[in-house]
Amino acid sequence: MTVKNGTPYDSNNIFARILRGEIPSKPVFENEHAFAFHDINPQAPVHVLVIPKGAYVSLADFSVNAPDALQAGFWRAVGEVARQLGLEEDGYRILANAGTNSHQEVPHLHVHIFGGKPLGPMLLRDA
Numbered sequence: 001m002t003v004k005n006g007t008p009y010d011s012n013n014i015f016a017r018i019l020r021g022e023i024p025s026k027p028v029f030e031n032e033h034a035f036a037f038h039d040i041n042p043q044a045p046v047h048v049l050v051i052p053k054g055a056y057v058s059l060a061d062f063s064v065n066a067p068d069a070l071q072a073g074f075w076r077a078v079g080e081v082a083r084q085l086g087l088e089e090d091g092y093r094i095l096a097n098a099g100t101n102s103h104q105e106v107p108h109l110h111v112h113i114f115g116g117k118p119l120g121p122m123l124l125r126d127a
């Protein structure tokens with residue numbers, strides 16, 4: 001199932017439960033605005049998810065409804081996590097799926113950070 005734009009926030013989504021400590025995760029970073037942890041099904045040697053500490057379904061929701069301090073704090077945290085993971089020298093990719101066409105699966109805004117190898121083309125091209 002994927003997330004439709006306009007989906008109301010489900011406080012029992014898996015990342016909300018991770019934030020509340022109800023489900024274990026492998027943390028890599030935490031501050032007042034954001035939490036970062038390893039993806040359970042990594043698609044690259046480094047695959048970390050960064051989520052804001054707030055109830056936002058997607059970037060569409062977050063960018064309109066989150067307070068400025070949280071928006072700034074969250075994006076600073078994304079950069080900080082990439083730095084702390086040692087990805088700056090060789091490079092990395094960030095990605096945030098939003099809504100049906102992107103196959104967003106978890107309805108809590110998350111930014112993927114991929115690194116640790118050459119990552120190939122940005123998107124699969126149609127055959």
Ligand code: 5GP
Pocket residue numbers: 014023025026037038039040041042096097103104105106107
């Ligand atoms: P999306 O498709 O929504 O952008 O990505 C969701 C990501 O969350 C996927 O890469 C998936 O592997 C990851 N994921 C789903 N459930 C869990 C979980 O319980 N723990 C962790 N660490 N990652 C999860």
